C-alpha cells in the first residue's frame with residue numbers, strides 16, 4: 470500500500486489523482502473479472518490513504534470491501550474514491566452501499582455511474598439518502614475507457630469486438646507467398662501479447678491456423694490467457710496445431726459440420742471444445758460468447774473473416790499496427806476483405822481516433838460508428 474501523504478493536492482486534482490490510482494489498482498485484475506467490471510477503490514482520511522483494494526474476479530468481494538477491510542476503523546469520516554458507482558444490489562455479493570454506510574464514511578467520489586440496470590444510479594441515491602456526500606464523474610472518460618468491454622456488454626448484450634491487424638506501409642498483412650513473420654517489431658508484438666491477456670477470447674479463422682500455426686496466448690506465465698476461438702466451417706484443419714495443446718489454455722472451435730468429420734474426434738480427444746452453429750456467422754459466435762459471460766473479444770483473423778465480422782456488426786474497435794515496410798506484389802492479402810463498398814464516400818470513417826508509436830511501428834486505434 471502507498472502510504473505517502475497526499476495533503477499537498479488541492480481538492481479536484483486530489484480526486485483526479487485518487488481515481489487514477491483506482492484505475493491503476495483495478496488494472497491488476499485485467500482479463501480476470503468478466504463478466505464483472507474492473508474496479509479499484511482508495512480510502513483517504515486526513516489526507517492519507519488508509520485503505521486500498523480492487524475487484525479480483527467475479528464471485529469475489531468488490532473493490533470497496535477490500536478497501537474498507539484494509540481501512541478498518543479509519544474508514545469512519547473518510548472519503549472513498551472508486552472508479553465505478555458502488556453497487557446497491559444482492560448479486561454474487563452483498564451491496565457495497567450498505568458496507569460503506571455501516572463503516573461511517575463521510576464522502577464517496579465516483580468515477581462513473583454503473584450502466585448495470587441493477588445499479589444505475591441507485592447506489593448513488595442510497596448513499597445520499599444515508600447522508601453521505603457523493604461526487605460523480607471524476608476522470609469519467611478514463612473510467613469509461615477502462616471498462617469499455619463491460620459497458621458494451623451491458624448496453625448491447627454482446628462482448629466488445631476488437632479487430633487487431635498488422636500491415637505494411639503498402640497495406641499488406643503478408644507477402645504474396647503468405648509469409649508474414651514478422652511485419653511489426655518486437656515492441657508491437659509484446660504489446661499484442663499484453664492486449665491478449667486483457668481480452669477474454671481471441672478469434673481466428675481456419676486459414677490463420679493453417680498458415681501461421683499461432684499460439685494465441687499472452688506469452689507470460691503470470692498473465693491470464695484468453696479463450697482461443699477458431700471459426701472453421703469445414704473443420705479442414707491440421708491435426709497438429711499449437712492451439713490444440715489445451716493443457717494450459719482452452720480452445721473452442723466453432724464449425725458448421727458435426728461429428729461425422731475425421732478431425733472432430735481428434736479435437737475432442739485433445740480437450741478442444743467443438744460447437745456446431747448452423748449457420749456459422751460472426752454475430753452468432755459473439756452471441757454465444759456473450760452467453761459464456763465474455764466482455765472483450767479480440768479478432769486476430771485474416772481479411773476475409775475480418776470483413777465478415779465488420780459487416781456482421783461483430784467489431785466495434787480497430788487496432789491497426791502499421792510497420793514502416795513495403796512488400797508490394799499483386800493480390801497480396803490486405804487486412805479487411807470485401808465489404809461491398811464501391812464509393813470512397815461509403816468508407817467506414819472511424820471515430821475517437823488516436824495513435825501511438827511502438828518501436829518503429831505505429832498503432833492506430835479507432836471505433837466504428839454505431840450502425841444501430
Ligand SMILES: Nc1nc(O)c(N)c(N[C@@H]2O[C@H](COP(=O)(O)O)[C@@H](O)[C@H]2O)n1
Pocket residue numbers: 504505506508509523524527528529530531532533551553554555556559560561562563565583585588
Ligand atoms: N462498484 C463496484 N465495485 C466492484 O468491485 C464491482 N465488482 C462492481 N460490480 C457491479 O456489480 C455487478 C456484479 O455484482 P456481483 O459481483 O455479481 O455481486 C456488476 O455488474 C457491476 O454492476 N461494482
Ligand SMILES: [Zn+2]
Pocket residue numbers: 531533555556557563564565566
Ligand atoms: Zn459492490
